[in-house]
Amino acid sequence: MQYGMIIDLERCVGCHACTIACRAEWEVPVPYQRNWVKRLGPTMTKDGMAATYYPGLCNHCDKPPCVDECPADLAEMTFKDAKTGKTKTMEVAATWKDPFDGTVQVDKERCLGCGACADACPYGARYVNPALADDNSDGKADKCTYCKPRIEEGLQPACVQTCITGARIFGDLTDPNSAVSKYVKNGAKGLEVKDGHIGPNSRYFGNKKDISLLFADYTPELADMGSVKRRAMMASMVKPAMRKAKDIGLLGLAGAMLVKGLSEDEKN
């Protein structure tokens, strides 16, 4: 089984009901979001004038780059298939891809709040929620779960339920008879990363010009995790000492030898 979501751009009217439902359901603090709607165009594409929306969320990818980056200690977890009752035990960090439903989830208890997963996500679908900070972290990684707790209760994800035009369709992509599979057969596709294959499972359906505009504007690239990791590690190491330096006014002394203020003329 692989849960997935179709966004039908032919139906989306950009009302943001989905983003509000998600924020309300999961108490997502401003400015973070698990779910967004961006307006695109009007722009001339090779297929004609296009204007559409980019409703985005976690893609619960086949090969999620966020999962590989989690530095938390591995712990044994047993997963259960809701349909068959079959179980599987795996060693996972604080974020993983569920072996049965294909969703990508986070264990907030074990999350260190380092933000490496958020840096790795090419879609910007993760954030570190500072409202969940504890003694050991500045916050906890958070993201769309495809409303797993609701699904387990037999409900639809909040964004799907609230969509006034039925532009969001949720289901099992491995079931050939599901509505989502039929959309895929008709050409719905995910925003795959440039020069890579991570298999996004939130997919987009629409007319040629709108899809062309969406893919031209929002095809992401994989993050360079070498420099991202180095940066995150450096920042977390130096934070306590450097904030102390700032508090005692030490960091204002060395400056004033380089000033920004060149006009474009002076540069040339």
Place this chain on the structure above:
Amino acid sequence: MSPEEQSEDIARVYRFLSQCMQYPDAEWMDEDFFNVFYSLLGTLGAVNDAVEIKKKIDQAEDPVEDLQVEYTRLFINGVPHVVAPPYGSVYMDKSLQGTFAGNTLAFYRDKGFAMEENADLPDHLIHELEFLSLLTLENDLPGEEEFLTKLFRPWYEKFHPRVTEGAHHPFYRVVVQLIDFFTKEEDKDGFQPNKA
């Protein structure tokens, strides 16, 4: 931690290291300064270095004057010769204010920064660290990487061992090791404390 917060903390480190390389003066080199310095070393696991420096500072009658003498000997005017001039051109062009300094200034200007009138030469270590701090604050990661690779590391790798070998006071030996650590491409082995 958001990318902006990360950048702020990294920019502060560059700025702090730049401060460490200023001529020692009791106006800023006080107990608070050393406490931040020891705290930074502590978080990097270099407790032995912190202890060694603290011992030396606490035992000195006038620790700032000791460091002034050492600073002058290492970086300004030593006998028979200065140990490690902190200018890139000295290592890349074998002269002060060579083309390397010009290239460095051109890079600053390209990023929209200029030198103030009373500033030292553009390829002075202090200015380069300040520049890295400013680039980082602007989240110009590609700019930071390019500057480190093309204009900072090539000469710093020659400067660093000269200080390590020529230092009489542990403070500067550790400061140049910190700068090395924070400007290296790869730091998978973590901060390597100096062997005393």
